[in-house]
Every structure is written in C-alpha cells, then in structure tokens.
Amino acid sequence: MLRIYNSLSRKLEEFKPVYPDSLNVGMYTCGPTVYDFAHIGNFRTYTTSDLLLRTLQYNGYEVDYVMNITDVGHLTGDNQGDADTGEDRMEKTARREGKAAWEIAAFYTDAFLKDYKALNLTPPTNLVKATDHIKEQIDLIKTLEEKGFTYTTSDGVYFDTSKFKEYGKLSNLDEIKEGARIEVNPEKHNPRDFALWKFSYPHGKTFEEHQRQIASSPDGHRDPRNDNEQESSKRQMEWESPWGIGFPGWHIECSAMAMKYLGSSFDIHVGGIDLRETHHPNEIAQSEAATGKPFVKYWVHGAFILVQGERMSKSKGNNYKLYDLEKEGYDPLAMRYLYMQAHYRQEMNFTFPALEAAQISLNKLREFVIRAEEAGETHKIGCAEFEQRFLDALNDDLNLPQALAVAWELVRSDYPNSAKLKSLLKFDKVLGLDLEHAQIIHDREELVDIPQDIQDMVRERENLRRNGDFKAADQFREKIKKLGYTLIDSEKGTQVKKIRS
Ligand code: AMP
Ligand code: ZN
Numbered sequence: 001m002l003r004i005y006n007s008l009s010r011k012l013e014e015f016k017p018v019y020p021d022s023l024n025v026g027m028y029t030c031g032p033t034v035y036d037f038a039h040i041g042n043f044r045t046y047t048t049s050d051l052l053l054r055t056l057q058y059n060g061y062e063v064d065y066v067m068n069i070t071d072v073g074h075l076t077g078d079n080q081g082d083a084d085t086g087e088d089r090m091e092k093t094a095r096r097e098g099k100a101a102w103e104i105a106a107f108y109t110d111a112f113l114k115d116y117k118a119l120n121l122t123p124p125t126n127l128v129k130a131t132d133h134i135k136e137q138i139d140l141i142k143t144l145e146e147k148g149f150t151y152t153t154s155d156g157v158y159f160d161t162s163k164f165k166e167y168g169k170l171s172n173l174d175e176i177k178e179g180a181r182i183e184v185n186p187e188k189h190n191p192r193d194f195a196l197w198k199f200s201y202p203h204g205k206t207f208e209e210h211q212r213q214i215a216s217s218p219d220g221h222r223d224p225r226n227d228n229e230q231e232s233s234k235r236q237m238e239w240e241s242p243w244g245i246g247f248p249g250w251h252i253e254c255s256a257m258a259m260k261y262l263g264s265s266f267d268i269h270v271g272g273i274d275l276r277e278t279h280h281p282n283e284i285a286q287s288e289a290a291t292g293k294p295f296v297k298y299w300v301h302g303a304f305i306l307v308q309g310e311r312m313s314k315s316k317g318n319n320y321k322l323y324d325l326e327k328e329g330y331d332p333l334a335m336r337y338l339y340m341q342a343h344y345r346q347e348m349n350f351t352f353p354a355l356e357a358a359q360i361s362l363n364k365l366r367e368f369v370i371r372a373e374e375a376g377e378t379h380k381i382g383c384a385e386f387e388q389r390f391l392d393a394l395n396d397d398l399n400l401p402q403a404l405a406v407a408w409e410l411v412r413s414d415y416p417n418s419a420k421l422k423s424l425l426k427f428d429k430v431l432g433l434d435l436e437h438a439q440i441i442h443d444r445e446e447l448v449d450i451p452q453d454i455q456d457m458v459r460e461r462e463n464l465r466r467n468g469d470f471k472a473a474d475q476f477r478e479k480i481k482k483l484g485y486t487l488i489d490s491e492k493g494t495q496v497k498k499i500r501s
Contacts, residue, residue: 026266
C-alpha cells in the first residue's frame with residue numbers, strides 16, 4: 001500500500017484513488033515557463049513527479065499524466081511574490097532577443113523536451129500549452145464571474161479571495177504571499193486577490209486608444225505598476241475576451257487544463273514547494289469556486305535543490321542546466337541518480353563531487369548489467385526478498401534513497417547474477433536509469449567517431465600535461481570543449497566524449 005505525504009492534510013496518507021477501487025489515477029504537474037532553459041532545480045521537481053508516476057505504475061495503476069507548458073501570462077513580478085505585476089516573461093525575452101514571443105516559446109519548449117528525454121522522464125499523456133487553451137480559460141473565468149467570485153479593475157479581472165471561504169486550506173494565510181517586495185495594488189479588494197485576466201492596456205482599451213491617451217496626457221499617463229517598456233509597445237500575445245483585449249493570469253491555465261483533461265476532481269497534483277504558497281492555493285480557489293467540488297485529493301510538493309549550499313539564481317551563475325553538466329563529461333542519468341539519493345521532501349545540495357560519485361555508481365550498475373548479461377544464463381525468477389523490500393521503500397512516501405540502497409544490496413548479494421539482473425531490471429522500471437541498454441550505451445561511447453583534428457589536439461594536450469604545462473593543457477581542453485567534445489582524465493588515460501547537441 002502506497003503512503004504519500006499530502007500537503008493538504010500535512011500528514012502521511014494511504015493512497016486511495018478518488019474513484020474507489022479504480023486502478024486509474026489522474027495526475028497533474030505544473031510544467032515550465034518556456035522563456036529560458038530549465039535548470040537542475042526545475043528538473044528535480046519533474047523527476048519527483050516522474051518517480052511518483054512510475055511508483056504508481058509499479059503498484060499497478062494506470063496514470064493519466066498531464067503537464068502544462070506556460071507560454072503566456074507568467075509575469076516577472078512573481079520573483080517579488082506577486083504574480084500579477086511586471087512584464088510577461090515571454091514578451092520580455094522576445095524583446096531582449098529580438099524574436100517573436102511564439103519563437104521563444106517554441107525554442108525553449110523544444111530545449112525542455114530534449115532535456116526531459118535525456119533524464120528519461122516519462123512523457124505525459126497530455127502535454128498542454130496555455131496558449132492552446134485560451135477559450136477554456138475564458139470559459140472558466142466566465143463561470144467564476146457568473147457565480148460572483150470576480151471583480152474588474154483598470155488592469156484586469158480579479159478573483160475575490162474573501163468570497164472563497166476555504167482560501168488558505170492548503171497554506172494558511174500567513175504563508176500565502178501577498179506581494180512581499182512591491183507596492184500592493186490599491187485597486188485590489190484584498191491583497192491576496194489575483195488576476196484571472198489581465199488587460200493588455202489599461203482600462204481595457206485597444207493599443208491605439210491607449211497610445212492616443214499617452215500622447216495627449218502631459219505626464220504620459222503611465223501606470224506605475226507596469227514596466228514602462230510594456231506600456232508603450234504592443235503585446236505580441238493577446239486575445240479578445242468579454243472583458244477586453246488581454247491575456248490570462250498565470251494561475252488560471254492550470255485549473256482550466258487540469259479540469260479539461262482530468263475532470264473536476266482528480267487524484268494528484270505535483271509541483272515545487274514554492275508553488276504551495278501562491279500558485280496552488282489559487283488553483284484550488286478558482287477550480288473549487290467554479291465547480292463546488294474538491295479539486296485535488298493529494299497535493300505533493302518537492303523540496304528545492306541548493307547549489308553548494310546557496311539558492312540558485314541567474315545572478316550567482318549557479319543555476320546550472322543539464323548542458324553545463326554534460327559539458328563537464330557527466331551523463332544526464334548521473335544527475336537522475338543524484339536526485340534519487342535525496343528524499344524528495346528534503347532540501348538537497350548539489351555539488352560536483354556528489355555528481356561525480358553518482359556517475360561512478362551509475363557506471364558500476366551498468367558494468368554489473370553488462371557482466372551479468374555476458375554470463376548468458378537466464379533465470380525466470382528474481383530475488384523476491386529484495387523485490388519486496390524495494391517496493392516497501394517506494395511505498396514509504398517514495399523513499400528512493402532506501403530503494404537505491406536495496407538495489408545495491410541486491411547487486412552485492414550471493415544470488416546468481418541472472419536472478420539479480422532480473423530483479424534489478426524490474427527496479428529500473430522506477431529508477432529509470434536505462435539499465436537495459438547498458439551495453440548499447442557502453443558501445444556507443446566506445447565507438448563514437450572522434451574527428452582527426454580533435455584527436456590531434458587531445459594528443460597535443462597529453463604531451464603538454466606530460467611536460468607539466470597544465471595551463472596550456474587547460475587551454476586545449478577549453479578549445480576542444482568549444483568544438484563539442486569533452487575530456488575525462490582517468491588512470492587509464494584520457495577518454496573523449498561527444499557533448500550532446
Ligand atoms: P517555473 O518554470 O519557474 O514555473 O518552475 C517550474 C517548476 O520548478 C516549479 O514546480 C518550481 O516549483 C520548480 N522549481 C524552481 N526552482 C527550483 C529548485 N531550485 N529546486 C526544485 N524545484 C524548483
Ligand atoms: Zn500550475
């Protein structure tokens with residue numbers, strides 16, 4: 001029986017699907033905002049979702065898994081604790097890169113999916129984009145309006161949190177952010193009210209009307225809550241609505257799409273712990289106010305990853321992407337292994353030595369698989385004792401560190417290799433380390449064609465190292481890296497690996 005920590009009750013609970021005795025489970029995870037590459041923090045959360053999904057499947061459930069792609073409406077003010085202010089992240093990046101917002105979304109969605117695959121994360125049954133569901137979002141806002149949960153201000157349509165009596169049941173009100181570092185919008189009835197629909201231009205005007213107003217007003221009639229740049233340029237992503245031209249607020253997309261694909265009440269909703277304090281209470285409010293039914297039964301939140309003990313941020317230069325790790329010669333699946341070494345509700349600390357250790361463990365597991373396969377015997381049954389202990393660890397609130405420990409005990413045990421292999425490959429249905437392809441991965445690394453000029457540079461670098469000129473050798477390493485290859489120095493010599501493009 002699977003036990004999982006439910007943020008709603010703040011307790012460990014036995015997992016029982018919404019529909020009793022059903023083996024079908026509906027699960028939703030808040031996906032990325034596609035204005036930049038996803039970093040290893042974001043991927044920790046998606047790996048937690050994946051491990052939960054695989055654990056459910058291991059227990060015999062069939063999971064309908066939905067993830068969204070936020071390609072509009074997530075404003076920069078969210079960094080200060082207010083998701084309704086600032087500029088749209090997509091539009092801002094588009095302006096900075098001189099591209100169309102749609103191009104930005106397409107580019108970073110594609111990059112996200114490549115990394116997603118490299119981490120062997122299970123493809124969602126439905127991967128859904130906010131911009132493909134504007135109608136569903138408008139319809140939901142209309143329902144909320146009809147039921148008296150909304151009001152309109154000069155910059156948008158807002159949800160009135162005081163009308164939803166259970167607001168704060170996921171996080172209490174002290175925990176729900178109200179715009180920590182910015183002036184509270186004076187038109188909001190309550191500081192925690194949030195935008196369902198934002199107007200592109202103030203008072204629901206068209207761009208042209210707005211421009212005329214700016215031109216005729218002596219002080220430029222700027223709204224201090226918006227970025228100046230945004231005020232004076234036309235938005236690329238905007239839609240007609242009953243309330244005026246604009247775009248959806250960040251929270252409404254998840255309610256609209258989750259309910260479209262999974263129904264008004266479904267089993268599990270996953271996200272990073274930060275979402276427990278704003279985004280998720282708002283999802284609950286919108287959905288339950290509209291339907292009158294409980295939205296989600298189990299809320300599962302993953303803890304953050306720190307890098308060398310610090311919060312990740314662009315300014316610190318420590319918001320590593322998968323590519324940064326691959327450039328150093330690490331396998332994306334070594335990162336997956338590292339994620340599994342921490343319990344999902346514990347903050348974890350990323351360091352390169354820890355990643356190195358994870359890579360070594362992964363290599364050893366692969367070597368075991370190759371050796372066991374070479375032996376050629378087949379065992380029809382695995383090692384029941386270990387299989388039971390592995391399942392127990394998973395079902396104990398996804399105790400992956402324990403599950404990995406059981407896998408290692410199995411490998412080191414006295415059972416015949418082929419029986420151990422059978423159980424290990426079964427475990428890998430959840431671990432997702434692609435162990436069944438260990439031989440292929442090994443061969444691919446051995447066989448990759450290294451162009452002659454790279455080989456020459458590697459040789460040159462080795463000479464430099466032999467002569468103690470490490471500075472010049474490092475310059476060669478950098479040059480080789482720029483050409484798409486990485487070097488791993490070991491006792492056996494230098495191995496050259498192609499960096500995934
Ligand atoms: P975003 O693209 O910013 O909406 O974030 C996508 C997901 O990544 C959300 O579920 C966040 O909670 C999660 N997330 C962001 N930063 C981290 C981090 N450092 N560690 C773990 N999860 C994170
Ligand atoms: Zn969401």
